[in-house]
Amino acid sequence: MKYGFVLPSGDARTAAETAELAEQAGWDGFFVWEPVWGVDAWICLTAAAMRTERIRLGTMLTPLSRMRPWKLASETATLDNLSGGRVTLAVGLGAIDSGFAEFGEVTDRRTRAELLDEGLDILTGLWAGQPFSHEGKHYTVRPTTFMPPPPPVQQPRIPIWVVGAWGRPKSMTRALRYDGLLPHVTKLTPEIVARMRAYARAVRGPDARPYDIVVEDVTPSDDTMSAAALVRPYAEAGVTWWLESLWGFADDHEKVLARLRAGPPPPVTSAGLV
8 A cells, every 4th residue: 555645735835845745754645636726736746846756746636627638638747757757647526615616617517527528538638649639529629730748757648546436337437447546435444445446356357457546534643553553454455545634634734744744654465456
């Protein structure tokens, strides 16, 4: 199992300093949220890339339905090149109570799902290079030769983690097409994770590439035995990434830094990648 740290708030300078501390403390990934209106996630991650060498960098998460897919393709490919291939993109429908209606963004769930599907097709198509075209319900893209950017360092693509609602076939099918699952379920348990992993194996087939299952939660920083006991059942069930997410402490940066500096929980045996 790998461990990521989610920065709940802060500007680009804070992100750069925090990412550097996260790398020093032994975390495997550093993530920031992507608001409708607020501190720009990709500028934060660019600042973080300039202060780190190893740690993976990503969003938690990017609501692709409200974004221009070609702009996101540019941002992610540019950052992947800058960081030497360390970007992970997490996508989903997003939380509409974070300002969607206030800024005139689409709030209808079905339409947002359509935009997400088309956006993912365009994103991965543009990463693969020109010529690329797309004809969909919401977007039309034609091949272009005007100064195309270099492709991402990571091939065949930047890893994409997708929110999958357990029990909703369309949502799970979307998530299983890519590189990782962000489970959406009322209460996640190791037992449900094990069922998700078995389902992913059955759908993706025995020859599929490794697949991540990602969990967000909080572990104690002052009791390593308790932290290990908390994460171990999830690792054994098939979780590959644990994201330490102190969303409730967005206004207490010192609390966030204290947890960050304490480092991730001790290593546990994982059941392996799907």
